[in-house]
Amino acid sequence: MGIDRRKFLKAVAAAGGAGLVGKSKLARGVEHFTGYPDRLGVLTDLTRCVGCRTCEAACNEVNKLPPPKIPFDDQSVFEKTRRTSERAYTVVNRYPNPKPGGPPIYVKHQCRHCDEPACASACLVAAFTKTPEGAVSYNEGVCVGCRYCMTACPFYVPAYEYNDPFSPEIKKCTMCYDTRISKGGIPACVEACPMEAMTFGKRSDLIRVARKRILEHPDKYTDHIYGENEVGGTSWLYISGVPFEKLGFATDLGTKPYPELTRGFLSMVPGVLVIWPALLGGFYMFTQHRELMDEEEEEIIEEKEN
Amino acid sequence: MAEYAERRPAIQSWVRERIFLGLSIKEYLRGLIKPFNIVAAIIILIGLPFVVMRFTQGLGAVTHASQDQPWGLFLGWGLFTGVPLAATGYIMASAVYLFGLKDYHSLVRPAVLTGFIGYLFAVIFLLFDLGRPWRLPYPMTVSFGTTSVLFLVGWHVALYLSTQFVEFCPAVFEWIGSDRFRRWALGVTIGATIFGVILSTLHQSALGALFLLAPGKLHPLWYSEYIPVFFFISSIFAGLSMAIAESTVSRRALRGRTDRMDPVRAANFDRLTIGLGRAAALVLLTYFCLKWVGVAHGNHWDLLNTSWGHWFLAEVFGFVLAPCFLFAYGVRNRSARLIRFTAFFTILGVAVNRLTVSMIALNWKLPHREFFHFRELILVITIITVEILVYRWIVNRLPVHREHPDYGGAH
Numbered sequence: 174m175g176i177d178r179r180k181f182l183k184a185v186a187a188a189g190g191a192g193l194v195g196k197s198k199l200a201r202g203v204e205h206f207t208g209y210p211d212r213l214g215v216l217t218d219l220t221r222c223v224g225c226r227t228c229e230a231a232c233n234e235v236n237k238l239p240p241p242k243i244p245f246d247d248q249s250v251f252e253k254t255r256r257t258s259e260r261a262y263t264v265v266n267r268y269p270n271p272k273p274g275g276p277p278i279y280v281k282h283q284c285r286h287c288d289e290p291a292c293a294s295a296c297l298v299a300a301f302t303k304t305p306e307g308a309v310s311y312n313e314g315v316c317v318g319c320r321y322c323m324t325a326c327p328f329y330v331p332a333y334e335y336n337d338p339f340s341p342e343i344k345k346c347t348m349c350y351d352t353r354i355s356k357g358g359i360p361a362c363v364e365a366c367p368m369e370a371m372t373f374g375k376r377s378d379l380i381r382v383a384r385k386r387i388l389e390h391p392d393k394y395t396d397h398i399y400g401e402n403e404v405g406g407t408s409w410l411y412i413s414g415v416p417f418e419k420l421g422f423a424t425d426l427g428t429k430p431y432p433e434l435t436r437g438f439l440s441m442v443p444g445v446l447v448i449w450p451a452l453l454g455g456f457y458m459f460t461q462h463r464e465l466m467d468e469e470e471e472e473i474i475e476e477k478e479n
Numbered sequence: 480m481a482e483y484a485e486r487r488p489a490i491q492s493w494v495r496e497r498i499f500l501g502l503s504i505k506e507y508l509r510g511l512i513k514p515f516n517i518v519a520a521i522i523i524l525i526g527l528p529f530v531v532m533r534f535t536q537g538l539g540a541v542t543h544a545s546q547d548q549p550w551g552l553f554l555g556w557g558l559f560t561g562v563p564l565a566a567t568g569y570i571m572a573s574a575v576y577l578f579g580l581k582d583y584h585s586l587v588r589p590a591v592l593t594g595f596i597g598y599l600f601a602v603i604f605l606l607f608d609l610g611r612p613w614r615l616p617y618p619m620t621v622s623f624g625t626t627s628v629l630f631l632v633g634w635h636v637a638l639y640l641s642t643q644f645v646e647f648c649p650a651v652f653e654w655i656g657s658d659r660f661r662r663w664a665l666g667v668t669i670g671a672t673i674f675g676v677i678l679s680t681l682h683q684s685a686l687g688a689l690f691l692l693a694p695g696k697l698h699p700l701w702y703s704e705y706i707p708v709f710f711f712i713s714s715i716f717a718g719l720s721m722a723i724a725e726s727t728v729s730r731r732a733l734r735g736r737t738d739r740m741d742p743v744r745a746a747n748f749d750r751l752t753i754g755l756g757r758a759a760a761l762v763l764l765t766y767f768c769l770k771w772v773g774v775a776h777g778n779h780w781d782l783l784n785t786s787w788g789h790w791f792l793a794e795v796f797g798f799v800l801a802p803c804f805l806f807a808y809g810v811r812n813r814s815a816r817l818i819r820f821t822a823f824f825t826i827l828g829v830a831v832n833r834l835t836v837s838m839i840a841l842n843w844k845l846p847h848r849e850f851f852h853f854r855e856l857i858l859v860i861t862i863i864t865v866e867i868l869v870y871r872w873i874v875n876r877l878p879v880h881r882e883h884p885d886y887g888g889a890h
């Protein structure tokens with residue numbers, strides 16, 4: 174792995190003060206970034222999902238994950254709310270329908286492939302990249318295993334291989350970037366779903382599709398596309414028949430992209446680097462001078478006494 | 480060869496004087512059999528298998544780190560608590576060199592050493608905690624995550640570790656007996672001190688800024704836009720308290736060893752302790768007020784009457800306001816003893832705060848989190864033991880609590 178000099182200098186400057194760096198056009202979020210125009214995404218329609226877990230099985234297969242503790246056709250798995258882990262990049266959870274007598278609602282959960290990912294802005298070795306295709310991909314070749322990305326992700330997605338001593342990795346949904354999308358395919362879960370609960374396509378088109386469905390069936394959907402604006406927008410979108418806060422979705426995340434949360438702090442750094450030395454140096458001079466004056470005074474007093 | 484043979488006795492006596500405290504190896508080894516060393520040896524023997532386990536079976540074997548709790552004691556204690564405690568180096572150095580409080584001169588070297596060892600062991604804790612510790616230099620050499628606050632922290636800890644080493648160099652060269660290098664090292668002290676203060680203000684607050692990325696995941700009573708300021712201000716009283724604690728412990732450990740601790744200095748500690756206590760009381764009061772500004776800013780008054788709120792109140796009143804009063808009371812009554820006690824108490828309070836932020840109140844919405852594994856605790860105790868041994872080894876040899884006889888009063 175070669176280190177090119179320009180990149181290194183840039184990093185040195187950034188270590189001193191991130192704000193000194195030339196504006197990066199990367200989606201890692203130095204600049205406000207309106208997003209790659211043709212980025213892809215997935216729209217999940219929760220009114221269609223029946224909780225069959227075919228998507229989980231497909232994901233397990235394409236990513237060569239270990240067999241699940243509870244088989245994919247076993248409904249007892251819904252007794253607990255699950256989270257993604259290093260063994261399951263996607264999980265389907267069941268929630269009771271708040272409408273009396275309504276069927277339970279199933280929610281598929283996985284990485285949202287944020288437009289301005291918190292994980293990417295957190296990573297100290299830039300292991301995450303928002304690809305122009307929309308997937309947020311992870312490079313295990315540089316990851317040091319600090320797990321700050323896990324702390325940062327607002328959706329509690331990245332998982333770590335704690336039991337691997339020699340090559341532990343962060344594990345999360347890849348949107349099948351390497352395995353399928355880059356070869357022109359579509360994500361395995363989307364393809365596998367028998368209910369067509371998920372639609373894969375250009376994010377801008379998906380938002381149009383979602384809007385249309387909500388508009389045509391106002392009785393069936395709540396008027397909210399989850400992920401359109403949350404944390405600055407995500408590639409994975411949801412529409413639902415019941416309010417999202419009833420389905421374990423965080424509705425207090427705001428629309429501010431996460432990288433902005435630390436931008437203020439990082440941009441203060443160069444200021445400190447400039448002001449502090451002057452200020453502290455000034456103090457030092459002042460102190461020195463005061464001592465000098467004290468000495469002189471003492472001398473004068475001594476002389477007088479003599 | 481002949482030349483070497485001639486020099487051999489000289490080298491031997493050098494080693495004997497400087498490493499073995501002027502004893503023969505046999506005498507030295509016999510002298511090691513003391514209760515303190517035996518306890519330390521037992522702790523290390525218990526810890527060693529777990530060290531092996533950590534590096535052969537992974538983090539999962541020794542910690543309760545999980546998908547719900549990414550950070551455990553290695554970071555919660557080693558980094559998030561260790562670094563503010565090590566702030567003592569920059570606090571004392573800037574007090575004396577920049578603000579001209581020459582009275583405290585005798586505390587600078589111990590403080591710089593405490594700071595240096597503190598950072599060194601923060602890095603060692605990091606090596607235990609990182610999934611791939613051998614990639615520690617990656618953020619400086621291979622791949623640069625310039626948008627990351629942690630990237631800033633990484634660089635700064637590395638730079639500051641080197642800076643503190645430079646600040647401590649005069650003592651090292653006095654010990655080695657190299658006049659030329661010592662003068663050179665003294666010459667750069669002011670520069671290093673200023674550089675160190677800059678780095679410290681930045682990364683002490685950056686440790687807090689790490690959590691800016693976790694709104695909604697860190698409990699709102701602790702999450703605040705001001706968290707970098709909280710971390711910075713608390714590093715000041717943490718550093719002041721550590722200076723008191725260090726002089727207390729060293730004075731006790733070196734009692735009667737006038738060759739290792741200057742008795743004039745030791746006698747002066749009480750006076751300095753009171754001065755440090757006064758400063759700590761003031762900073763604690765500022766911090767106490769700021770914490771409420773944080774609550775008011777987020778308008779989280781309603782959360783105070785929840786179990787999280789009670790913990791918050793316990794922390795803010797029990798570990799901030801109480802020590803503040805104790806310090807003030809001790810200053811008023813000129814009771815160095817009370818101030819010494821309060822210093823240890825404050826250190827505990829800083830640990831409580833950092834563990835709360837990095838472990839307890841983080842991911843507070845997730846149910847069923849395990850705090851830490853007993854093996855993790857044993858490892859932490861083992862590493863702290865080694866840390867103390869290293870510190871003691873140095874204090875027993877280098878001119879830390881005394882002037883070097885050849886350079887008395889020179890700096």
Ligand code: SF4
Nearest residue numbers: 284285287291292326
């Ligand atoms: S959901 Fe989490 S892991 Fe996925 S891109 Fe967003 S921040 Fe990263």
Ligand code: SF4
Nearest residue numbers: 296316317319320322
């Ligand atoms: S664990 Fe790896 S991917 Fe996550 S922030 Fe740390 S270095 Fe980056």
